[in-house]
Amino acid sequence: MVDIKKVDGDLTVSNAKIAVVTGRFNGFIVESLLAATLDTLQRAGITSGDITVSHVPGALEIPLVVQTFAASGKYDAVIALGAVIRGSTPHFDIVAGESARALSSIALATSVPVINAILTTDTIEQAIERAGTKAGNKGADAAMSAMEMISLLRKIN
Numbered sequence: 001m002v003d004i005k006k007v008d009g010d011l012t013v014s015n016a017k018i019a020v021v022t023g024r025f026n027g028f029i030v031e032s033l034l035a036a037t038l039d040t041l042q043r044a045g046i047t048s049g050d051i052t053v054s055h056v057p058g059a060l061e062i063p064l065v066v067q068t069f070a071a072s073g074k075y076d077a078v079i080a081l082g083a084v085i086r087g088s089t090p091h092f093d094i095v096a097g098e099s100a101r102a103l104s105s106i107a108l109a110t111s112v113p114v115i116n117a118i119l120t121t122d123t124i125e126q127a128i129e130r131a132g133t134k135a136g137n138k139g140a141d142a143a144m145s146a147m148e149m150i151s152l153l154r155k156i157n
């Protein structure tokens, strides 16, 4: 019986450059995501010189900057951080849907992992829960996902 080949990513990577694109809208939530992303990346051994952070007005501006980082060829992964809250957003479906769709297509078009940590919640309480309280911190999860994807793509390639 031939062994099945397994290719999985690790959670530690060396020499990885990571860009983080951060929305200012709902900044109170998003800055908590950013702090956890940076903390997790650095605790995993990514040095501050290999991390670039960029701020944009809101979720709708995030994809263009993510695309610019991804297409530059200088980054191993790009993380998108934002918060779209239905309760305070009449055009929630447009803002949430368009940003998510664009991020997925950027990853496929550039072959650079794009980690979508734009929270989409019904209420501000749910957003707070995902930004460092009882549901963890999606910014930290995004950092782990970025490292796993960088590692996996390096192994496959």
Ligand code: INI
Binding pocket: 023, 025, 026, 057, 058, 059, 060, 061, 082, 083, 084, 085, 088, 089, 090, 095
């Ligand atoms: N942007 C967000 O990141 N979150 C939101 O909840 C939000 N709301 O509520 O509208 C939001 N809107 C701004 C949008 O992303 C653009 O910055 C704006 O439309 C200018 O293009």
